[in-house]
Amino acid sequence: MTATTFRIGGDLRVGRLGFGAMHLPTEPAADRANALAVARRAVDLGVTLIDTAYMYGWGANEALLAEALHPYPAGLLVTTKVGVARPKGDWGLDGRPEALRAQVDAALGRLRTERIGLLQLHRVDPQVPLADQIGALRDLRTEGKIGHIGLSEVSVEELAEARSVTDIASVQNRYNLLDREYEPVLAACEKAGIAFLPWRPVAWGATGARDEIAAVAAEADATPTQVALAWLLGHSPVICPIPGTASLRHLEENTASTGLRLTPDQRDRLDWLRPEG
Template sequence: MEQFAIGGDLPVRRIGFGAMRLPTEAGPAREASIALARRAVELGITLIDTAHLYGGGANEELLAEALYPYPDDLVVTTKVGVVRTGDDWKYDARPESLRVQVDEGLRRLRVERIELLQLHRLDPETPLADQLGALRDLRDEGKIGRIGLSEVTVDELARAREIVDIASVQNRYSLLDRSYEAVLDACEAAGIAFLPWRPVLGAASEAGSELVAVAAELGVTTAQVGLAWLLVRSPVILPIPGTANIAHLEENFAAGDVKLTAEHLERLSS
């Protein structure tokens, strides 16, 4: 499978894994999550996405238990800027809070540096320069390698890039949900990695006639067609499909071998 270098110098295979759905509670479900994370690495996945928000850090701890010490080519990217308060959550990208969240992430992931750290959401109560300035400081201190954003507009991305180098954007995007098309185009023009979250949910659940027909013609699933379309749509796209099922994990990764013809692409893109 071809690779993309995040930030120009961090190569990963183009289909990654989103760990959000992995159960973290003690018992058989946790053991299954650990087995799935290890299977992802066995398959050759080199990009795994998690976040401070997922289980209040429990997802990060799960990945460390499953995979530490990490293979040299594995990138575990995490996100900060959204915190849990009891059963609720809130935006919190104040500089002092981001510093605490990053330090907690380093501890949970058992690393001294997070190679790709993404701001989970822009905090509307904190000046953008303060949020990104704090991450820039943490990068300069060596705690972060590269900085990414999530759920941003074209204008927000442009303003952010005036403050600090942006290596990635993680927005919702799929074959059947292209509301962030302009953001993807901006990322492609700038060579910024675009990590679509929920990249196959629509494709897997939608009984669209062309989607189903193309999948049947190729002998693959609609989810695999959706992922294959993303890989062709732009060279900067790095899908991170999530699942708690090993068979689905293997199916998603195998989408990298699905070959769509020009006719398939025309039918799907319309």
């Protein structure tokens, strides 16, 4: 039977289907009100893992989640990411230790917390030694500002290098039923017991168009999106998808996927799918 929870870093117990807050608009007022409602409804539906980042609105998304959810319910993990900056109006990577420290301190203020349970490096900055980037986060963890350290968009080699510096609790790479480029990274995470948080867990536009996915959805009385998420949850015990939406209807559709059990035959048919073209 597919486990419904996972312990990130061995101690942060979360439901395996999380919520990605990237798509929540912070303005104008009517859209912001809906975004607040979606974030609160996610928690009402039992979501205990919410993902954000400094890059999402340059801090505005973090502030939105704090407005919606602070004081945070017991057991809720709000994870954020640092390492992307906007020095001259456009975004770029900045993995300098002093920049990472400044972003973490600012995130603590926006999230209204003294400690971020899981802090992820949004991208590896190729201009800064990876050991220096991870070392800065390790120091912040020692100071009590971070609970666990995660990575995003990394290779197997980068994950191994980071783990030689300190413990890594999570990896957030692009991955879904039709995009399995990072299968080797997933395998490395599974071997080490590291949480794998696939972003873009549903292939936009493509999932519902594939005949096999549509057929399984019809058999299971589910939507193609629910089939794609259920496939992820059953594919590896370390996978914790973080689908995002600004729609209450889609949020409820996504969370309902935790109750969908694919048969071995259905799963086998989906396993053989690959991107077209």
